[in-house]
Amino acid sequence: MYGRMVVILERKEFLELLNERIYFLDxxxxxxxxxxxxxxxxxxxxxxxxxxxxxxxxxxxxxxVDFLLTNTFSANRLKLSSLKVKYNLKDINYNAVKIAKKARKDKKVYILGDISSTGYLISPLGELTFDEAYEVFKEQGEILLNSGIDGFILETMSDLKELKAAILALRDLSKDVPIIVQMTFDEDGVAVTGTSVEIFSTLMNDLDVDVVGINCTLEPEKLLPVFKQLSNYSRKPISVEPNAGKPKLLRDGSIVYNTSPEKFALYMEDFVEFGANIVGGCCGTSPEHIRLMVEFLKEKKPKKREIVKEEFVSSRTKLKKMKPFLIIGERINAAGKKKFQQKIRERNYNKIVELAILQEKEGAHVLDLNLGIEKLLDKTHFSQVVNTLDKISSLPLSLDIQEFEFMEMALKEYVGRPIINSSTAKRENLDKAIYLLKRYGGILILLTMKDKIPESAKERFDIALEAIRYLEKHDIEKERVIVDPLVLPLGAKKDPAVTIKTIELLSKEGINTSIGLSNLSFGMPNREALNSSFLALCIDKGLTAAILNTSEKCTMNAVFGSLTLKGVDFEKKEIIRNEPM
Amino acid sequence: MYGRMVVILERKEFLELLNERIYFLDxxxxxxxxxxxxxxxxxxxxxxxxxxxxxxxxxxxxxxVDFLLTNTFSANRLKLSSLKVKYNLKDINYNAVKIAKKARKDKKVYILGDISSTGYLISPLGELTFDEAYEVFKEQGEILLNSGIDGFILETMSDLKELKAAILALRDLSKDVPIIVQMTFDEDGVAVTGTSVEIFSTLMNDLDVDVVGINCTLEPEKLLPVFKQLSNYSRKPISVEPNAGKPKLLRDGSIVYNTSPEKFALYMEDFVEFGANIVGGCCGTSPEHIRLMVEFLKEKKPKKREIVKEEFVSSRTKLKKMKPFLIIGERINAAGKKKFQQKIRERNYNKIVELAILQEKEGAHVLDLNLGIEKLLDKTHFSQVVNTLDKISSLPLSLDIQEFEFMEMALKEYVGRPIINSSTAKRENLDKAIYLLKRYGGILILLTMKDKIPESAKERFDIALEAIRYLEKHDIEKERVIVDPLVLPLGAKKDPAVTIKTIELLSKEGINTSIGLSNLSFGMPNREALNSSFLALCIDKGLTAAILNTSEKCTMNAVFGSLTLKGVDFEKKEIIRNEPM
Ligand SMILES: [Zn+2]
Ligand SMILES: [Zn+2]
Ligand SMILES: [Zn+2]
Structure with a gap:
């Protein structure tokens, strides 16, 4: 019906524009x-x-304004249907673009296709599946795109998973269309789904979107501290659309917002001070609010921001700094455990939930997820387990999955920034990893091997460096890579010094490292003694993460003790946002 | 009454003689x-x-024979008195020498003043004090020496402590007189007092005696395996006098020994094969036994022995190899513990005994003994504690004592080869340590400091090397030294890497090292985590001992784990003789 149109606004041009001055939404x-x-x-x-x-x-x-939003906020199939709108989806969206184009006339104003939530909670919070949501967004997005918009704005999203479905749908429509994404948060900086602004910001850093922002829910003074966190954590240009003050319930049942245009314009300067690139207004704002804001701020240049350099992993509700050390609990691992494996096969995930809770109590920061022999499973086992853990608000996951199809399923369902465990340094494996990292976000565990495990530390180091250079060439920063220098069982007469030496070499290059610690003591007596002693040596040489048995008190002590010996303060609160701001 | 006579046989000459051929006792x-x-x-x-x-x-x-023993075996004041002998002690001893001289006539035969036990058990086994025993031996020894003997033989001793009293008494009479010392053992290689032939041999290596041997109790075939152990462990020339076969009770109540002179002579060749330098006969042997033995063996040269190179510490009943690692339990330490200190002051040593038993169970090899503020104590506290621990057959001790007088008291009462903890590298302190090491035997913990603790590893290393060279010049081998590179509290912002570096430097020189581990975490939270992690790093760099808290499971695990990582088999039985051979 509608022919595909050329996007007017190039992403690169769009991002360059944002360096010049503050841009304005409606x-x-x-x-x-x-x-x-x-x-x-x-x-x-x-x-x-x-x-x-x-x-x-x-x-x-x-x-x-520089950007005019199409009047299509709720114009997706599911929302319109629940609102009992009988008009044609395509007509609503197509007309919206047409009207906006008419309003723009010959002004240099870009038209953003406005998309928001389906109004249904996506699994595991609700019944809607990820794929269903994806299709709903794709359907609306395709109409808008084909109607001639310049870009998309996803706004007032409160479920990070729904947002991810929308982003993937829109980006799959076009690699070239600019996308602005905005979530909405309560004044504690946490969305109703439990996702903090920091979790949102750090995942968006990975995903293929152009501007990241916050809108709605809060008046400017309440939104400002939440926006400050976005400003701290986002590596992308940032946008904001506060409401015009607190909502007030009138006698007729309607709600009004009571911040005057003058006051609003003044407040918006604070957001610019905190680094906003694009500002606009949400509920309660009028053309007069926007006019005064533009007048007041049009000469402003965007502020240079101090962005947090640290890397994080996250689940939907928990964010964990990767430095100084990531304790990855190994115990959700069905490999070699017949009963556990059988339960998973029968879709009984009680033991997984139990181990998730237990390991968090024991001090894990991340949970490794290894469902054992994958041939016995299908991909729904992976989506179910990821959703089961999301439902109990688990720690971030390290997805220890062999099959590419299963890994992608897990990543799609996962909410947050996971660890992708793992890829060898073989080109074909790296290419798959690059695809996953770019599409879903996350941190990659890179094994220092191609087909065989090299004997020497120098060879392992060289393989890691070569692979990291290849990843960097494909825009995966080395900070998103954790190199696993490979721990082999002592019982197999393998020299653990090679692993330690590899860690030392990598550490000197500022590269993160992680080991599968327990492999060291496989089949040996007093495993805890071996594991804890070896871990102390590895941390001394710069190891930054380990997949380990958190029930081993001595191993946990080795983390604390070794870091303290290095002068690292490891006692401070490591999960930085599972409590209100 | 008897003028002091010049000793005919010089010690040096005596030891040189032993290289030439096998020598014969009567x-x-x-x-x-x-x-x-x-x-x-x-x-x-x-x-x-x-x-x-x-x-x-x-x-x-x-x-x-080459050596004729004076007929003075029981001719000490206490034994003669208990045997109700009314003749004069001096006459008996003087006449014995006179008779032997007459028998020797103009033959090149050396006369050895023969001395054996007082017949009384020395404390803590009996009531006799160390000093009383010392005086009894000194009295007899002085008469024999002044009567013109060429050397002493202490034989058929069964209490290592009584032997030590006798050795000190005789050596105090003359620095120049040769002394042969012989203990008697059951066929399990253990004396009735619980001391093994290995414990005896390794302590005698330190003490100022010339030949170490075994006599009596056993017939040649039973004595041979016991003697083999002496041959393995003694770094001094060795002697042996078996009985002439098994004793047989006759109708008249007397005992005869039934190995024929021919058979005896043949058996004695086996002892020569095992490295004996001096051979003779004990109970049941006759001049005919000796004649045939001499005839059979007179052309024999002494065998070169393979002597165990390892170093040991010991108590009366327990021997512990110093390598690969010595776990020294720190918990008998009253410093800073008011109640414990008060109990010691009141001579209530229950807690000490309790901690000794507990630490042995926890895996300690050695017990550090620190009675706290020494000003509150007198020297009898030290003798009592050492005897109390001896009585319960404790592990070897590390005598952690400041006052020289108290240290010497403890060493005098101690049975076995202890650790002397400690000396700084100051010349005056080293001189005192040399005196104690030579007189009482033992291993020295040497602190890498003089008046102040040097900041750098190189300075600490240099101080240790200089002190070791000084000790070596005074005939204390470096194997008898454990260097403590000094661990300072982390809380005092001291760099633990200096200690580790010092260990590494010392280890490369083959020098033993020990640390006071818990000092690291003084005043810190989670001490076990810090201690165990630090210990792993130290052992990796070559640490060979630590004074530590054996109740810390992770710290004990760090010992086992770190050594296993280095390929050291630490599971094998470490206390090599507290069970029958
Ligand atoms: Zn709004
Ligand atoms: Zn005898
Ligand atoms: Zn005899």
Whole structure:
């Protein structure tokens, strides 16, 4: 019906623009139409009263915005259906773009296809599947794109998983379209789904989006500290659209927002001070709010931000710094455990949940997930386990999965920034890893081997460096790689000094390292003694992570003790946001 | 009464002689006189019937012996008194030498003043004090020496502590007189007091005696395996005098020994094969036994022995190899513990005994003994504690004592080869340590400091090397030194890497090292974690001992784990003789 159109705004050009000055989004639609007495689903106006939409958008264009949002916030199949809108999805979206284009006229204003939530919770929080959500977003996105928008804005999202489905859908439509993504948070900096602004920011750093922002829910003064965290953690340009003050319930049951345009404009300067690249208004803001804001801030240049350099792993609700040391609990591992394996096969995940809770109590920062012999399983086992752990708000996961198809399934369902465990340094494996890292985000465990495990530390080191250079060439920074220098069983007469030497060489290059510690003592007596002693030597030489048995008190002591000996303060709170800000 | 005479046999000359050929001691006296019908105390014959003694000794001279023993085996004040001998002690001893000289006539035969036990058990086994025993031996020894003997033989001793008293008494009489010391063992290689032949041999290596041997109790075939152990462990020339076969009870109540002279001579060749330098006969041997032995073995040269190179510490009943690692339990330490200190002051040593037993169970090899503030104590506290621990057959001790007088008291009472903890590298302290090491035997913990603790590893290393060279110049081998490179509290912002570096430097020179591990974590939280991690790093760099808290499971694990990582088999039985051979 609608021919595919060339995107006017190139992503590169778009990002360059953002360096020059502050850019402006428009203000509210819903509250403006409400003022005019319209109390229905506003997207229907695109079909029933395009003049009314045009008038508001024209006012925003006159107010001086750079970006005009299409009136399509709820215009996805599921939302329209739950709102009982009978108008055609395509018409609503196509008309919205058409109206915006008319409003823009000959001004240099970019039109962003506006998309928000389906209104359904995605599994495991609700019944909607990831793939269903993906298709809903793809459907709306395709119409908008083909109608001639310049970019997308995903806004007022509160579920990181739904956001991820939307991002993947939109990006799959086009590699070239700019995408702005905005979530909404309560004043503690946490979305209703439990995801903190830091978790959001650090995952968005990995994903293929262009601008990351926050909108709605909070008035400027409450949003500012939350936005400050976005400003600290986001490595991408940042955007913000506060509400116009606190909502007030009127006698007629409607809600108004009471921050005046002048006050709003003044507040918005604070966001610019904190590094905002794009500012606009959400609920309660009017063309007058936007006009004053533009007038007040149009000469401003974006601030240079001090961005947190540390790397993090996260689950939906828990964020963990990778430095100084990541304790990855090894105990969700069915390999060689018949009963455990059988339970997983029968989709009984009680033991997994039990081990997740136990390992967190024992001090794990991340949980390694190894479901054992994968031939016995299908990909739904992986989605189910990931969702089961998401439901109990588990620690971040290290997805220890062999089969590519299973790994991708787990990554798709995973909420947060996981560890992808692992890839060898073979080109074909690295290419797969690059695909996964770019599409889903995460940290890669890279094995220092191709087909065989090299005998010497120098060879292992060289293999790691070569692979890291290849990853860097494909835009995967070395900070997203943890090299596993390979621990072999002492019982097999393998020299553990080779592993330690490899760690030392890698550490001198500032490369993160992790070992599968327990492999050392496989089949030996007093494993804890061997594991803890070896770990102390490895940490002394710079090891930054280990997959280990958190029930071994001495091994846990070796982490604390060895780091303290190096002058590292390891007692401080490591999970930085599972409590309110 | 008797003028002091010049010793004919120089020690150096004596030891040189032993390189040339096998030397011969005489045979039995008691059983020979018994055959002639004499059933009284044989030493009285020196006064009442010198002809009878002369005749036997003449027969031994004619049989070809190199050494004639004076007929003074029981001729010490206490033994004679308990045997109700009314003759004068001096006359018995003086006459014995006179008779032997007459028997020797112009032959090149050396006369050894024969001394054996007082017949009383020394404390803590009996009531006799160390000093009383010392005086008894000194009294007899002085008479013998002044009567013109060429050397001493201490024989048939069964209490290592009594032997030590005798050795010190005789050596205090003359620095120049040769001393042969012989203990007697059951066929399991352990004396009735619980001391093994290995414990005896390794302590005698330190003490100022010339030849170390075994005599009596066993017939040649039973004595041979015990003697083999002496041959393995003694770094001094070795001697042996078996009995002439198994004793047989006759109808008249007397005992005879039934190995024929021919058979005896043949057996004695086995002892020569095992490295004996001096051979002779004990109970049941006659001049004919000795004559045939001499005839059979006179052309034999002493065998070169393979002597165990390892170093040991010991208590009366327990021997512990110093390598690969010595776990020294720190918990008998009253410093900073008011109640414990008070109990010690009140001579209530229950807690010490309890901690000794506990630490042995926890895996300690050695017990450090630190009685706290020494000003509150007198030297009898030290002798009592050492005797209390001896009585319960404790592990070897590390005598952690500041006051020189208290240290010497403890060393005098101690049975075995202890650790002397400690000396700084100051010349005056080293001189005191040399005196103690030579007089009492033992291993020295040498601190890498003089007045102040040097900041750098190189300085600590240099101080240790200089001190070791000084000790070596005074005949203390570096194997008898354990260097403590000094661990300072982390809390005092001291760099633990200096200690580790010092260990590494010392280890490369083959020098033993030990640390006071717990000092590291003084005043810190989770001490076990710090201690165990640090210990792993130290052992990796070559640490060979540590004074540590054996109740810390992780610290004990670090010892086992770190050594296993270095390929050291630490599981094998470490206390090599507290069970029968
Ligand atoms: Zn809003
Ligand atoms: Zn005898
Ligand atoms: Zn004898």
């Amino acid at each position: 203000g509210a639609y819903g509250t403006e139409f409400f003022k005019l007495g319209f109390k229905e689903v506003i997207e229907t106006l695109n079909v029933t009263n395009s003049e009314m939409v045009y008038a508001l958008q024209k006012a925003y264009v006159d107010a001086g | 045979g039995a006296y008691g059983t020979e006189f018994f055959k002639l019908g004499f059933k009284e105390v044989i030493e009285t014959l020196n006064v009442t019937n010198s002809e009878m003694v002369y005749a036997l000794q003449k027969a031994y001279v004619d049989a070809g």
